[in-house]
Amino acid sequence: MLALQILIDGFAISALYALGATGFTLIFGVSGVLNLSHGAIMVLAAVAAWAAASVLHVNTYVGALVGVAAALVAAFATYYAVVQPIQKSRRIANEEKEIFVLTGTLLWGIMIQELIAYFFTNNAKTVLPIVEGVVDIFGVRTPKNEIFTAVVCCLVIGLLWLLVNRTRTGKAVLAASMNPRGVTLLGLELTSIYVVVWGIYGILAGIAGVLLGMFLGVSSYSVGPLTASAFSIVVLGGLGSVSGSLIAAFVVGYLETLTAYLVNPAYRTIPALLLLVIVMYVRPQGLLGRR
């Protein structure tokens, strides 16, 4: 009974972590950008969905779309207003650009966080679930919303896999992550590949944010922890490796759930962080990292 409970709850939270981390690792894999405004964009999506539903009174589906759209806009804004100007700048030395991007996206994330707190207070908000009620799975009372979250996460990750492996655009993205110079030699514009990737990222982060808002709720305080959790999952899985991130998301999700059920809910995040430290010692490139 308890085992089944852990299996179900762990799966939902892991799937959500996986979706959140996928976009983050994709951006890094393709363009080498560690986007530290990731948590802020996820929270923005959830708060936009909440605001659309409870302030403008649109229905839940439209609210969710508004949330995803907000994340998409924020992702493009991050690229055009923060990342691209730094990458194109001639006044910043090439070897310093990574650290500029890191700082730039961090500050951008804080700006979004403060704006959310200013306009909507730092109290938590929750998005009305698309499906409500509970079902009984062999004696475990499970919210339908939890199942919905897991299903949507798996579907979206599956679609992403199809996009990357089965379409021309996807293959170009994959090629850019392996060898950017080779892609330009083939006559493909690297910038347009980046734009596509940021678009995909925005949609992924938006869906993850809205689902998180429905499943657990978010507040402006969630920004830091969300970025940190995506970051540690991605580092654990191997920077830039999408499949590594997926595995790491499930490892972290189940480790947290096991701790919460079997040890103490107060220590939930500690074992995953210890694991991260151990992996850093034993295998610095992460579980499936290439470099």
Added chain:
Amino acid sequence: MTKTTRPHAFGSLRALLGATAIGVLAASSPAFAADPIKIGVIAEAQAIAGASIPQAAQLAADEINAAGGVDGRKIEIITYDNHSSSADSVRAFQRAVNEDKVNIVIASYISEVVLALEPWAARLKMPFITPGAASNEISKSVHADYEKNKYTFHGYLTSAALALSVCDGAKDLLVDQKHLKTAVIMSEDAAWTTPLDVGYEECLPKIGLKVLDHIRFSPDTTDFTPIFNKIEGTKPDVIITGISHVGVQPTVQWKNQEVPIPMFGISSQATNSTFGKDTNDASEGVLYQGVSGPAVPVTPKSVPFTEAFNKKFGNFPSYAGYTSYDEVYYIADAVKRAGSTDADKLVAALEKTDWEGTIGRIQFYGKDDPFTHSIKYGKGLVTGLMLQWQDGKQVAVWPSEVAKAQLKFPSFIKLTSN
């Protein structure tokens, strides 16, 4: 550290119009010859509980000034946003005292912040009142070293008194009316809940509720599924809460998971009028302790205050709004009685406070009481209320003198004694 005006969702325009109105009012109000009485208000402008503090203080000051001030002196409110941080609060406190030359400070609803400011009140000899923190340590420190810490006043109930208030309500509502027998305590790990939990552990068995388990969790918790499942495993009749930093998330997850056990106790976020909206009405059936509530005539001053506040700011005050409003009034009263804003004279006058405010009759415990300078709890003074979210509104269900409704729960709650 920044001085701020009040930020609020969609309220900026209203605030601007309001500010203009105050400007016009001030221009037409009586001329004040003497120096103003300056009250520094340090609060969490981005948190709903904290945002009401400067707003309510300003409302009280405007009312007092419109009536002629205190002995011809105007009350001036100077506000500082502390971003919910102790370090920012200390800087604001220093600035208020050293640069803005305030006469007294009202600060914060967070115990950790108030405990950080208490030594500064002693060092700078600055009278200081908190409208919303609860930790017992605030007034215990005053008792332990009176000469040094006498500048601090605790304008809200201590955690010990809060636990008593919850138990008094639980006895009538849960034990006598519904015949419940067992409870699990669920509280966040924070300075204010340590003494609260001690109080719960002590008083719940006395009223006839056996404590089956006690779960403390990190205030950063976002996923409450394991906590609720663990609680359900012990089959209690009721969950007794001690939550303030969290509130929206556990409530929504309680409803989404259809946890069949009622929640009863301290849930600070539930005191906010926006709680229903923030939780998409998952708040239905939540029972929480409060010192006042919209449309609850605790004293003849309560309802007029909430109406004036709602008219001016477009929402109802948080619990710390009521206390902050009362504080400005009894500070004015103390200045009048002391005939001065001298710190020591003001402290002596505040100790003799006997003021009917919006939450009851305010008096402070004396030097010999273990909770020196905390407001007195009890019948005829401040007893607190139990309120419940019903049909999107906060209604009083206890004590019977002010109760407007019977207990009502959503269908997934099974009210039985196991």
